[in-house]
Amino acid sequence: MAEGGAGPGGGESLLFLTDEQLRKGIEAMFFAYRGFTADPDRILESKEYGRAHHRALHFIHRSPGTTVNNLLSILGVTKQSLNRVLRTLIEDGLVESRVGRKDKRERHLFLTTTGDALERELSEAQRGRMRAAYRAAGPQAVAGFRQVLEAMMEPEMRRQYQTLRDAGL
Amino acid sequence: MAEGGAGPGGGESLLFLTDEQLRKGIEAMFFAYRGFTADPDRILESKEYGRAHHRALHFIHRSPGTTVNNLLSILGVTKQSLNRVLRTLIEDGLVESRVGRKDKRERHLFLTTTGDALERELSEAQRGRMRAAYRAAGPQAVAGFRQVLEAMMEPEMRRQYQTLRDAGL
DNA sequence: CTTGGAAAGTCAACAAGGCTGACATAAAAT
């Protein structure tokens, strides 16, 4: 690995914080993110959808009944941008939009059977790669991976993430 | 962290490979990548450049004198797409393109003083967040982080990454 | 009951950054 070696005295070295190590981490994020999205992207390009549709399907699957506003804050895009994606998913019968009972202005989003099938196909492809990477690296590495990623998030997104992480699901 | 706990007998548990754990990892990648690009993006939006320009500047900085073809294979885009970005960077005097001595068909790319200044501004912002995340997570977590990311890359990209990782720089 | 404002949706216009296809040039390789 070329790490280790420490300095003169050894012990609690801060060599992992050098600009050089940070640059390697930056490139690792860049290349890994490409791998991360590669499999779903391949599936999507055959169908008439893109990565934006995948993201919507993922988060509706994760939180069935979520409102459009919730989705907006998680995805961090404008409502116009999300609406374009959502409209095609609803038209194509992958997502169902139900008017809220308590607040009828809100729309609650659910996956249909068809939508669930596509979501599963996409997420199984993505999990496949993830599983291989996890298995290759081992549980301790995975724990470190999650720690660093969590520390890298914007505080607001970290809250979104942790809410789900800490809940039953 | 809610992990641990192991199964009945304990020891070498595979609980870190459940679909649930994998889904958390997937979302961690999604949210963390947003944080990862947030700071450079903020700087770029004030200037007239985008993330594509940042990527070009980064890899030219990393490998001064690299050819257009090298850059294409690293970035994984078409030459038309890269050329658009490269043309503006050259016109604006951030990148210099020199005809190859040995093979005059090739163009070797270098950052000018101005280009280097922007690259440094962008990468310092990005390293700042990375450094904070590394420091918060600690050296062991960082090692795991790198291991998982590396295992997640497409094999071809892993080679690109390791070439640089293993070299002096 | 009226009105203010929030939630949602829609239309139009635009930009960045991907893509394909076609074509041009120069130089290396065969």
Place this chain on the structure above:
DNA sequence: ATTTTATGTCAGCCTTGTTGACTTTCCAAG
């Protein structure tokens, strides 16, 4: 002499993001 490689460029298209303006619906406070 011919073919292949490296690069650049023009034109056109797509996805996914943006802003701004406007409407409809409907809750809630005055």
